[in-house]
Amino acid sequence: MSSKSEPIPGISDLFPEETNQWQYLEGNARDMFSKYSIGEIRTPIFERTDVFLRSIGDETDIVQKEMYTFKDRGDRSLTLRPEGTAGVLRAIANKGLSQGDEHRVYYIGPMFRGERPAAGRKRQFHQIGVEYVGKVSPEIDSECIILLLDYLNSIDITDTKLLINTRGVSGDRQQVSAAMLDYYKPHIDHMCEDCQRRYHTNIWRILDCKNDDCKTITNNAPSMIDLISDTSKTYFDSVCDILNHTGVQYEIDPQLVRGLDYYVHTVFEVVSNDIGAQDSIAGGGRYEIQPPGQKHPLNGVGFAMGVERLLLARNANNATTLEGINVDIYIVSLGQPALLKNFDLASSLRKQGFRVLMDLEKRGMKAQMRTANKVNAKITLIRGQSELDKGIILLKNMDDSSQINVKIDELKAAVEAIINRL
RNA sequence: GUGAUUGUAGCUCAGUUGGUUAGAGCGCCUGGUUGUGGCCCAGGAGGUCGCGGGUUCGAGACCCGUCUUUCACCCCA
Numbered sequence: 460m461s462s463k464s465e466p467i468p469g470i471s472d473l474f475p476e477e478t479n480q481w482q483y484l485e486g487n488a489r490d491m492f493s494k495y496s497i498g499e500i501r502t503p504i505f506e507r508t509d510v511f512l513r514s515i516g517d518e519t520d521i522v523q524k525e526m527y528t529f530k531d532r533g534d535r536s537l538t539l540r541p542e543g544t545a546g547v548l549r550a551i552a553n554k555g556l557s558q559g560d561e562h563r564v565y566y567i568g569p570m571f572r573g574e575r576p577a578a579g580r581k582r583q584f585h586q587i588g589v590e591y592v593g594k595v596s597p598e599i600d601s602e603c604i605i606l607l608l609d610y611l612n613s614i615d616i617t618d619t620k621l622l623i624n625t626r627g628v629s630g631d632r633q634q635v636s637a638a639m640l641d642y643y644k645p646h647i648d649h650m651c652e653d654c655q656r657r658y659h660t661n662i663w664r665i666l667d668c669k670n671d672d673c674k675t676i677t678n679n680a681p682s683m684i685d686l687i688s689d690t691s692k693t694y695f696d697s698v699c700d701i702l703n704h705t706g707v708q709y710e711i712d713p714q715l716v717r718g719l720d721y722y723v724h725t726v727f728e729v730v731s732n733d734i735g736a737q738d739s740i741a742g743g744g745r746y747e748i749q750p751p752g753q754k755h756p757l758n759g760v761g762f763a764m765g766v767e768r769l770l771l772a773r774n775a776n777n778a779t780t781l782e783g784i785n786v787d788i789y790i791v792s793l794g795q796p797a798l799l800k801n802f803d804l805a806s807s808l809r810k811q812g813f814r815v816l817m818d819l820e821k822r823g824m825k826a827q828m829r830t831a832n833k834v835n836a837k838i839t840l841i842r843g844q845s846e847l848d849k850g851i852i853l854l855k856n857m858d859d860s861s862q863i864n865v866k867i868d869e870l871k872a873a874v875e876a877i878i879n880r881l
Numbered sequence: 882g883u884g885a886u887u888g889u890a891g892c893u894c895a896g897u898u899g900g901u902u903a904g905a906g907c908g909c910c911u912g913g914u915u916g917u918g919g920c921c922c923a924g925g926a927g928g929u930c931g932c933g934g935g936u937u938c939g940a941g942a943c944c945c946g947u948c949u950u951u952c953a954c955c956c957c958a
Binding site for chain 2: 468570584588667718736739742765826828830832862
């Protein structure tokens, strides 16, 4: 409820009903990635601030207004990671990657951005991401996209659209920017405040402005594909060819530029209509990042998916519901001697692989039975003094209410007979 | 950061033009005769009405502030 025990805004606690679903998404991701021979990397939650400044770009919104930055006791500026790629690349550069070699890794974990929370947007949110680092080719970009779709498919997220575009190589930047500045110059006074600012700070971002007037102007802007160099164009064409060949449905969105400066060549995004205003559930592209202290930039391609948004999309798609934590056997104890014996019984049943819950409160029979029913136990085992005396145990099938006496050494077979039938 | 919106029992919510001991449903606990669940019945526990000020004889209701929720903008996953 509303009080001091609430977490600060935009972050939330997850209880078993939810972690259950998270584990399903994460487990599927691990399985899928292993099929592509991609292993997990775990990098720190926080890094020196310049790790992010350098790679994400200091004109980006993330760097300008969304990072959680603080000083440590050594007066170093540190930042809670706002995304995964910069840290992963820093780690790979630090470990060393010999020329012509490639690292393929995935990561799963929390990211932090100081934004106002809304549907599908948290201040601590979680991403599952993949990076192919070290080599450059349209084939690699394509496999990366195929992997992403393969995964989404495996978790029943199918009602989505893949958008792709290219930003050309970094060498194209100058001429593209020049052409755009040229084009917008006569219009800029009629555009929104944000675009007027972007005109000077980051002209590319004008392309995905949502303002209607700006959109109209942008619609007639020279297309990225016409501005980039021939080699960039050929590269992008190859990506499209491979996607066509493999039957991947996509849409080229000339306005898709994405908000991080490190992207080059292919950029892509998977969007969904039914998760609120934040429609992007995954995004990524090819990048060129030079971590602090490195002489040369590293090339890679990758994507990140927002776990919270995947969940929204899954629920909107009426994906298969998941089983919660179930109880196979509930043990009812009547009297202290029986309770003591039942501790042993519970542990031996657990060793046999059953999910066992027992009453530890010495309550009345009725109360214990009510709990057995509430937790949806398949079987209830009842043992009190008279069962102890006779060396038996009562086994009740909660499904049909039938009840039998069994000897301890026949218990396993009797329990299995019921559980296997259900 | 801007705009709107929310805050009453564990949960979902009522609470009339400000007026006595703040309610319901669900959930929880205990019973409904010896040691047996679900349905039903009875009883019970549980609330500084987000927090702080103010107006008033009197405030859960009105005013101000603050925090929080949700949503949109911005931007991104």
